[in-house]
Amino acid sequence: MASAIQFGTDGWRATIAETYTFDNVRRATQATAEHFIAAGKAERGIVVGYDTRFGSDRFARAAVEVLAGNGIRVLLSNRFQPTPVLSYSVINRQAGGAIVITASHNPGSDNGFKVKSDAGSSAPPEVIADIERHLERLEARDGGVQRLPFTAAQAKGLVEEFDASPAYDEQIGRLVDLERLRQAGIYVVADSMYGTGQGYFKRLLSGGTSRVDEIRNEVNPAFPGIAPEPIRPHIDALSRTVRERGAQLGLATDGDSDRIGLVAEDGTFVNQHQVFALLVLYLTEQRGLRGPAVRSVTMTSMTDAYMQRLGQQVVETPVGFKYIGATMLEQDAILGGEESGGFGFKGHIPERDAIVAGLFLVDRMVRSGKPMSGVLDDLRQTLGDWHYLRLDVRYPASERAAIAERVAAARPASLDGSPLASIGTRDGYKFYAQDGSWLLIRFSGTEPLLRIYTETTSAERVQRLLEQGRELAGA
DSSP states (O other): OOOEEEEEEEEEEBBBTTTHHHHHHHHHHHHHHOOOOOOOTTGGGGEEESSTTTHHHHEEEEEEHHHHHOOOEEEEEOOOOHHHHHHHHHHHHOSSEEEEEOOOOOTTTTTEEEEEEESBOOOOOOHHHHHHHHHHHHHHOOOOOOOHHHHHHHHOOOOOEEEEHHHHHHHHHHHSOHHHHTOOOEEEEEEEETTTTTTHHHHHHOSSEEEEEEEESOOOSOOOEEEEEETTTTHHHHHHHHHHHHHHEEEETTTTSSSSSOOTTTSSSEEEEHHHHHHHHIIIIIIIIOOEEEEEEOOOOOOOOOOOTTTOOOEEESSSHHHHHHHHHHHTTSSEETSSSSSEETTOOOOOHHHHHHHHHHHHHHHHHOHHHHHHHHHHHOOOOEEEEEEEEEOOOGGGHHHHHHHOOOOOSSEEEEEEEEEESSSSEEEEETOOOOEEEEEEESSEEEEEEEEEHHHHHHHHHHHHHHHHHOO
């Protein structure tokens, strides 16, 4: 029988009161505690934090009680905090890792459980596999969760409540010249989408001639009218606000502030692939950094040729920042990025950080002396005009094997007229054309969906390539 606790691309997420219960959170924490103990990390203490969702603070306390019951000292955030702030606190406090209670961009009915390594990154695949082994043994013996009541844990000195934001703010000051941005006279609208990013951009950018207004900056676990994901249509309110108030740009953070959304001064949503390219150009052109960039297999390839001209490479990984973060560390990469809008940076943490990404985007605009629309024009002139889209196709479960067989056997001569250059099998099947276009076909890991992705040189070609992908799969 499969466990009710299933770890995905970034932790375990489930519906509150159905699968996401206090008992299951305690089981997940016990398995994680056993991993940290066996790995020799527990003696350094474990950070525990949480987001703005319903019951997150109480689920965090449940995790604290289990860690304390296993004799582990806990550094508990004294309020909800962005996941990257908590991830940085692991490094700052030299802790052995972290547990963050959050379901990120999921709807308000869900909550989740993320595990961070002692590098402040998403727990890599081998760590998750070990936690799952401990979970299997725990469920097989039908018991064994060690638990110490919160007040007793405090009395024994096993719980230290702390504010993670001062150390994080100091780190931000080392990464970007905040005073220059504060005196740049820019007008930014920040949208925390009822999540943990409330107040961060306003605090970091205020104090000079620059101005920051906030929308959806209160706690509302229902996330009314949206899912807290910084993409359309959930970001449309930010686009309207930027346009109506005459702001220079809008920045949106998802539920736990590890994904960024960008809106130009005319209300145009700048997609995550363009943001990745903007950040590559910012770090290489304006910051002078050199080193590889890392991206998931579903991410844009528009920067590949540019990086090659610099004598650098772009490394492709399977989907999930647990792969991207590990590769960033291995390759000493300047940047890691994924399709969903998460970006991590050298000199910080090998983990997604929407706050740093947003500040870097502001800095790029200020340094250019142009509006964000002008920055995008420069992007197109440097890298060309690329178009991306994803198509999700639902299929009967009985057809999965046949679809997989057809895709594995596919050898198209060309992609919409451009000769086929190669086929990658890192995560699904990715067909690369000689003109830089690509077509990716892969199964969703959580539901019966076939995902077909493409990037190419025009909107018309996007539709033709998606249809070609559907024909290859016979779905």
